[in-house]
């Protein structure tokens with residue numbers, strides 16, 4: 184890891200469509216072409232039917248808070264300016280889970296089950312990543 | 320079906336001094352600990368005919384063959400389960416010995432993190448965590464404290480577990496470290512000290528987190544039969560097992576975030592050993608974070624899921640309690656030796672060599688390992 188810059192995601196052949204979606208502000212998930220199981224993070228094989236055939240769906244971007252942590256210590260210098268920041272795990276409507284930041288305005292209401300919506304704002308290095316906001 | 324019950328014994332243990340910054344390389348620390356363990360067993364290095372090195376980036380078995388001039392290494396393997404590797408390696412050694420492949424297996428570990436990469440950096444170089452590196456690291460989920468914290472928070476929200484429950488674990492283990500001359504932490508702490516320690520990754524405070532330290536630890540495993548005539552009081556491995564959680568490489572995607580791999584292994588280990596929870600006199604439980612101790616106690620069935628907080632609250636994990644735990648000071652207050660120090664300590668306790676932290680009359684004990692985002696391993700051992 185570079186000392187000065189935040190690490191950036193490196194897409195793989197399996198995940199390129201996910202990151203293409205992020206660039207367009209869309210949450211895209213893998214769906215098994217054979218049995219329909221939606222999975223995340225992107226991976227080669229369907230755990231239910233073992234097919235490698237996959238299609239990409241646009242997820243709703245909605246979900247509920249599953250858990251969280253608030254970072255008070257920067258384990259990498261590039262994140263110091265962000266402290267404190269909240270990372271949330273989200274049960275997506277489609278089934279799988281996602282991890283993202285929680286926007287500042289939503290933090291006071293934080294609880295398990297809180298409804299959230301994803302967006303993909305660019306961070307201070309111009310990298311787009313998932314950010315969740317409480318739905319009103 | 321053949322069982323490994325009672326087939327193997329830990330016949331040698333060795334440790335270096337644990338330090339914040341060792342002048343020795345990880346390999347040199349491994350060599351020092353190995354020589355100590357082999358000597359403890361009453362063996363010569365050339366008697367070693369099996370090696371399972373701990374740490375996938377560490378020295379290979381060949382390095383020990385070279386340095387010890389081992390004439391006929393018949394067995395080598397790797398057990399890449401992070402902090403559960405030591406116990407998984409013990410099980411692997413017992414299986415190999417029982418199958419007649421070899422006689423004396425050396426399990427060496429060494430660590431020099433002060434001159435190398437620290438925890439946050441190491442994870443992202445490991446191929447099994449490529450998803451964490453791709454999806455989570457860029458968002459600032461970097462170190463184990465941050466990756467494990469949502470497990471603890473989920474438990475707290477579901478079951479009412481509190482930071483003071485975590486504090487009891489940290490305080491009790493610190494008390495034990497004060498009895499151990501080879502422990503890094505030398506000052507007692509109180510529940511209030513824990514509550515006042517700075518927040519690292521909510522809900523984890525500084526005193527919920529294990530140490531970063533340098534050192535070496537090693538074991539020699541032999542057949543229980545041979546162990547009868549070897550130098551030390553015999554410590555037999557009654558049961559062992561490893562377990563991998565659902566979604567082993569991504570905690571985020573784990574359906575039940577409060578269930579670790581050890582939940583799958585524990586029933587098998589108790590059954591193999593033929594003992595019950597009430598038979599356990601002493602426990603050495605992997606403690607990279609306080610919460611991980613609490614979660615393993617539940618996963619092993621010492622209490623129901625969700626009851627870990629009240630279970631530990633009465634001080635039963637302290638010396639004199641009903642389940643004295645981490646009598647050496649653990650990763651929290653002795654040193655981070657990948658859980659190898661936990662295995663060494665259990666053997667000491669069962670030999671009656673526990674010094675000021677000796678549990679009176681300890682005959683049966685258990686040791687756990689945890690690593691790589693949730694892998695678990697467990698062994699039950701007995702004296703005699």
Ligand SMILES: [Zn+2]
Nearest residue numbers: 215218229232
């Ligand atoms: Zn399928």
